Structures are given as C-alpha cells and as structure tokens.
Amino acid sequence: MTMKHKVRIVFFLAGVVMLSTFFLWLLLSQYEQTSVVFLNVGQGDAILLSQGSYQVLIDGGRSGKDLLARLGRHVPFWDRKIEVVIATHPDADHIGGLSSLLRAYQVDQVFTTGAESETETWRLFRDGVVKSVGHEPTTLFRGGTIEFPAGGKLSVEYPLTPLPKAAADTNEGSIVARFVYGETSFLLTGDLPREETVLPDEAPVSVLKVAHHGSKYSTSASFLDRIKPEEAVLSVGKNSYGHPDPSVVERLQQRGTRIHRTDQEGDIRYRCLQDLQRCYFLP
Numbered sequence: 001m002t003m004k005h006k007v008r009i010v011f012f013l014a015g016v017v018m019l020s021t022f023f024l025w026l027l028l029s030q031y032e033q034t035s036v037v038f039l040n041v042g043q044g045d046a047i048l049l050s051q052g053s054y055q056v057l058i059d060g061g062r063s064g065k066d067l068l069a070r071l072g073r074h075v076p077f078w079d080r081k082i083e084v085v086i087a088t089h090p091d092a093d094h095i096g097g098l099s100s101l102l103r104a105y106q107v108d109q110v111f112t113t114g115a116e117s118e119t120e121t122w123r124l125f126r127d128g129v130v131k132s133v134g135h136e137p138t139t140l141f142r143g144g145t146i147e148f149p150a151g152g153k154l155s156v157e158y159p160l161t162p163l164p165k166a167a168a169d170t171n172e173g174s175i176v177a178r179f180v181y182g183e184t185s186f187l188l189t190g191d192l193p194r195e196e197t198v199l200p201d202e203a204p205v206s207v208l209k210v211a212h213h214g215s216k217y218s219t220s221a222s223f224l225d226r227i228k229p230e231e232a233v234l235s236v237g238k239n240s241y242g243h244p245d246p247s248v249v250e251r252l253q254q255r256g257t258r259i260h261r262t263d264q265e266g267d268i269r270y271r272c273l274q275d276l277q278r279c280y281f282l283p
Contacts, residue, residue, distance in 0.1 A: 034272035039070040040262040042237030044093035064100020088175040088190030090117040102128035111140035115167035182277025193217040214244020
C-alpha cells in the first residue's frame, strides 16, 4: 500500500469519526431537551413528558403493541426506565397498553385516582404494577406535584380527594393535570365531562388536551371562555362514538384555537426550549 493510499484511508476514517460524533451529539442534544408528545395510539390517550432520561407517561392507550411502538420513536433504545406512570382513570382506552409497558420498561412510580374496575384489563394493570413496583398504585389527587429535574412542574388539579374503589363513573373522576414549563402551560384533562362544574377557577392555558376525545359532554363554551386555549389537541382514532363531536370542533374554531388531531397528524409534539422558557409545536 502506497503512502498516498494510507493518507486517504486516514482521512476517510477521520471523516467517519467526525460524522459519527456529530450525529451522536445531535441525537443527545435532542434527547436532553424537554418535550411533550401526545402519542397516536388510536381511540385512546397516551401523553409522554420527557426531559432527558426523565420521563412521565400519562395513560397508555388501549394496545400495548401500539404504545410501545410509539414510545420507541421518542425514548432512546438504551433508556429502559419510565420514572412515573399516571393512569387518569381505569378505562381500557387509557390503561390497556400499560401492562405491556410494565413488562418492557422499569417503572419507578405508578399513580391512579384510587378508583378501580372489575375488568380483566384493570386486573392485568394492577397485577403488573405490583410485580414491577412492589406495591399497588399510589393514589394521586389535587395538591400532588411532580417536579422535573431541569425545570417544569406537573400539578394535579383534580380530583380533589382520593376516589372510592367502586366509583360510579370513572370518567367523572379523571385526573386533570397542568404541566407548566416557563411561559407555556398544558392542561391534560383525561376523560372528564363538564369540566366547568369541577374546575370553575381554572386559569388560562396555552395548550388544552381536549377531554374525552372530543365528546359532546366536555369542552363547553363557558369552559373555553375561561381557559382561553391557544392550541388544542384531540387524541382520537377510528370510533363509533362520533368523536370528536362537530360542536366541540366548532367551539374551538370559533375562538381561534389551533386544533391538532392524532388521527390526522400522528404524534403531536411540542419541544420546550430552556433559553426561551417556552414550548413550541413541531410540525
């Protein structure tokens, strides 16, 4: 091999190393940023709040296969831990995928409202929590908070107290949480109906996760006039319930709220920039 060929090989290898280093830096820099992702899990809810290796998952959709596939797009393959899982209520389209998550990832904490269900889906979820975490889910209610390591806070607005195990209507007890990062706020409403009756003093919000996939029993005109969302996210898939109800979409449009839908756009992503202390929608 001539000296000329050796020099070419050295430059080639140096270029490969530099290019690999650049892409690794790019991947890690994106990974370390704070993000809020409304996962496209069909007719269900799953919301991932990430900050580097720290993750909070709110709900898990109906299908474990769908949930894990979507998580794989936003959680690096080497990160096999989800720090916090919150189940807003025990309906299958919110907890169905969580039993698979508990087998695939290490989970440190699991929170629920205290309400339970007699379904097989709930049993699998509860048993998965006990096996993974070592005890049954911890009850979460108003006043509970989760502080993110590099800024950002998730605060529980509802329910006001722990719910009885045999709650009559699990939707009415849905966990409502507000995530605030700098100047941006997200109101995450589960399947709560008639929000204005239990959240009469809710402050304005940047992004609203529309309750119950756009059910006609939620997102009233009076509630929208109070919280004044700039953007709204509809977590919805193919369904026979008429979700989202046209009246809900119309009320949002009348107020100039920018609407995003998982059934039309896939995963809905927001990235939060530390230097600007704001979160932005990623097209």
